Amino acid sequence: MKAPSRPKKVSTKGIQLTPLTLNKRASGKNQFITTSKTLKSIVGEIAGKVPTLIKPYLKLTAAKTIVPDKGLIRAINCSHIFPENPNIEFLTGSNGKSGTLQLEMVNLNYGDGFAISFGVSTGFPGQWKISSNEAPNTFINIxxxxxxxxxxxxxxxxxxxxxxxxxxxxxxxxxxxxxFNEVTVRKLSF
Known part of the structure; x- marks a missing residue:
């Protein structure tokens, strides 16, 4: 399968889930997460309006898997969890599946906007499948x-x-x- 060349806005039940194709790897001090400055410009390009504020909302790792009243992560079919490093390792099982990282965000309100960044590592080609209880599947190239x-x-x-x-x-x-290394959720204000 090949990911779409342009991000497609997908929505159902009031959620629009748009993959941000940045065409570059994360780098710098935190090699896994896209900077707020980069997010601001790409969000403005896709949403048609530039966010006036991008503020940290939630950050989860293998060392901190839950923040009460905001969210949690689950590692489904993982092979190892290393809270001291922190990362979660996944291997392909006999069924051909390579596990799932699940982010659950709670106490969301009408009008909230978010930029979500999953910091991941792999040396193998393919696609990231992003699915939700509120929107259809979408894909981003690895x-x-x-x-x-x-x-x-x-x-x-x-x-x-x-x-x-x-x-x-x-x-x-x-x-x-x-x-999986970390997930960072930033709240957007327009």
Missing amino acids: SPINQSVDILIPEIKNKIGTLLINLEPEFTYTASSWS
Whole structure:
């Protein structure tokens, strides 16, 4: 499968989930997460309006998997969890699946907007499949080795309260592995 060349806005039930294709790997001090400055320009390009404020909302790792009243992560079919490093390792199982990282955000309100960045690592080609309880699947090409998989939710248009987002790879080859390093959620104001 090949990811779409331009991000497609996908929405159902009041959620618009847009993958942000930045065409470069994350780098710098934090090699896994896209900077707020970069997010501001790409969000402005896609949403048609530049955010006036991007502020930290939630950051989760293997060392901190839950923030009460904001959200949590689950590692489904992972092979190792290293809270001291912190990262979560996934290996391809006998069923050909390579595990899923699940982000659950709670206490969401009408009008909230978010930029979500998953910091991941893999040396294998394929695509990241992003799915949600509120929107259809979307895909972003894997960019080895360290990558920030970025998603935009410009505005929540209903009272969902909870949002579940799944990140899982669809590798080109059966024997593959990947690591989750962190997820950073930033709240957007327009």
